[in-house]
Amino acid sequence: MQRALGYGAMSTHHMEFSARLARIESGAGSSKTTLYVGMDETYAVSYGRRGVQRGNSVADTIRNLGYPLMVIIAFVVGLTANLAARLADFMMNGLPTATDNIDIQMAIDFGTAFVVSSVLGVFFRIGIRDFMMVRLIGIAAGTLAMHNIVHAYPQYFEPVFSQLWVSHIMTSTDAASIVWRGVSIAI
Numbered sequence: 001m002q003r004a005l006g007y008g009a010m011s012t013h014h015m016e017f018s019a020r021l022a023r024i025e026s027g028a029g030s031s032k033t034t035l036y037v038g039m040d041e042t043y044a045v046s047y048g049r050r051g052v053q054r055g056n057s058v059a060d061t062i063r064n065l066g067y068p069l070m071v072i073i074a075f076v077v078g079l080t081a082n083l084a085a086r087l088a089d090f091m092m093n094g095l096p097t098a099t100d101n102i103d104i105q106m107a108i109d110f111g112t113a114f115v116v117s118s119v120l121g122v123f124f125r126i127g128i129r130d131f132m133m134v135r136l137i138g139i140a141a142g143t144l145a146m147h148n149i150v151h152a153y154p155q156y157f158e159p160v161f162s163q164l165w166v167s168h169i170m171t172s173t174d175a176a177s178i179v180w181r182g183v184s185i186a187i
Contacts, residue, residue, distance in 0.1 A: 074131035077120045078113070078138020082146055084120075085112035090161050095168050102182040106143055113139045144178045151175040 010018070086109065089096075096105065117135045120126075126135075150157050150169045157166050177184040 070126065070131060071134050073124060074121070074126055074134040075138040075141075077124060077126065078117055078135040078140075079142045081117035081120055081135075082109065082113040082139055082142025084116045085109050086146065087160065088112060088116075090165060095165055102179070106179075106181075110139060110143050113142065144180060147173040147179065148176060 089112070117139055121135065147169050150166060154166045154170065173179060174184045174186065177186050
């Protein structure tokens, strides 16, 4: 019939398909079980993560409530890391001298605080990359404005650092300001 229509000879695939259709139309034996409609689910892929249970709304709610708490903890870790970096600098170098370049000192403080923040992040199980931006904001806030905390609460810094260090910070910086590149900007 196909030669009469001018199509040429049937390929092997066409002949197999025609034979299958003939078997299905005849309804002989178990031919109806060979007809598959839809997707074969023998090799279905599960896209969910192992160990994560779905549908537990209480656990999901608790996990979601923990997220803002982790943001606050990450910010505090950034601030604390800056305080620890300043303490390490004081323990190793003593008082900062007036001839030091403030830009280099701020870069060193920021880098040291970043390393300390990474260590504290592992300790608090925040992770290296999790909440990285929040920790960086905390580090930047501590680097730019830690002297304001010293101005507000000198009695807490004197036992840890020294009276001389606290008086040096209070005389070399203005209260309620941000120090940026050696310039004190009032806030």
